Amino acid sequence: MDELTLLRSTRDDTIAPSERTLDAGRAALMDRIAAPAALPAHKAPRVRRRRPLRRATWVAAVVAAALTGILVAGNINMGAQSAQASEVLRQAAAAAMQFSDVVPGEGQYLRVTRHEQYPWCEVNAQNEMVCQGTNEETTTVYVPADRDEQWVQVRDWGNFPGKDVPETHRAVDGDFYGPDEGGFSTPSPEEKFADVPLDGAAAYDWIHAQYIGGSASPDEDDFQRIVGLLRSGLVPAPQRAALLDALSRIPGVSSRGEVQNLDGISGIAIGRDEPMRLGNRAEIIVDPATGQMIGERSVSGTTFFGWGAGEVVSSSALAIAVVDVAP
Structure with a gap:
């Protein structure tokens, strides 16, 4: 029995600690470290001079305790985020x-x-x-029910220099720009995801x-190649479920909870911070009810090019629907 089958037939009732619980625990820990211990009046120590060395030792001990508390709380928090990400991805795999x-x-x-x-x-x-300002771009692909017929792509480049009007491309199998370009190229989705x-x-x-x-890093490469497949919006449910499960196995993958994609649709943010890129974070946004990727975000890990740490640098939305006509 594979893991997805097992997941569909069982339920994990283990509840990861919430962010509120972790924040409260961390605050209590830091307050406990910072607050002086209260002693009964009859046991209050007599005031006496302390040697500088002993004073420095006491201060160092408090600082070390505080740092230990921060590191422990941070590790617990990251562990909870990773556990939540794994749970969300595997639930999304089952939903898919x-x-x-x-x-x-x-x-x-x-x-x-x-x-x-x-x-x-x-x-x-x-x-x-x-970096000055942002650009908005929209790419729409029309995939015919008969995949052997021509596909249509309409690409509005926004304010991209030299791309003043939307472009329309037509090609069999979505081969708009040649092999391995544009995300919808030959082979057809059935062949592309068959392996x-x-x-x-x-x-x-396999990834x-x-x-x-x-x-x-290899982990970043694994993450990006899986996301590249999901980004097409054409991965069949069985393969999509397996890829979501595979994402949960990449070291460093964690969840930031519920966020909105560029179009304001809510989903769960799953991503990883890349140490070799100053902690910059790449995320996908998943609809846990359907197992569909509905968008992406990139979040800065430090201050650079005008963005502060934790700010969203780029974002997207992915939407899928059935229509009667194509341009």
Whole structure:
């Protein structure tokens, strides 16, 4: 019995500590460290001079205790976030298996819309990277019920230089830009995702075995390649479930709870901080009821190019629907 089957037939009643509980525990710990111990009046120590060395030792002990408390609380918090992420992803995997994918009828199209907002950056005369404002771009792909017919892509580049009007492309199998470009290229979705193992552990091994270098780390590469597949919006439910399960197995993956995608639709943020990129965080937003990815975010890990730590640098929304006509 594979893990997804087991997940569908059992229920894990283990409840990870909430963020409120962890915050309260951390605050209590720090208050306890900072507050002087209260002694009965008859046992109050006599005032006496202390040697500087003993004073410094006492201060060092308090600082060490405080730092230990912060580190322990931080580790507990990260562990809870990782456990929550694993739980959400595996629940979403189970939901994907039970959720009926949207399928167009004869003559209809599956419309996949990706709306994204990202910073506009360029190198100035001093060879410095300067980011000024943001750009919004929308790419919509119309996938015919008969996959052998032409697909249609409409791409509105927003304020991208040299792209003043939306572009419309037509191609069989969504091969709009040639192989491995544009996210909808040949082969067809059925062929493209056929090799994804249907067991979560096997899917993780399959992804990890493809690493040949690049990215900041193998874990970042695994995360990004899985997200790249899910981003198409065309991964069939069995393979999507396995890929969600595989995401839960990548070291460092954690949850930030409920957030909104660029279009204001709520989902659960699942992502990982990359130490080799100053802690910058890449996230996907998942609808736990359907196991569908509904958007992405990138969050800064430190202050750079005008963004403060923890600020959303770019975001997107992914929407799927059935329509009767294509442009």
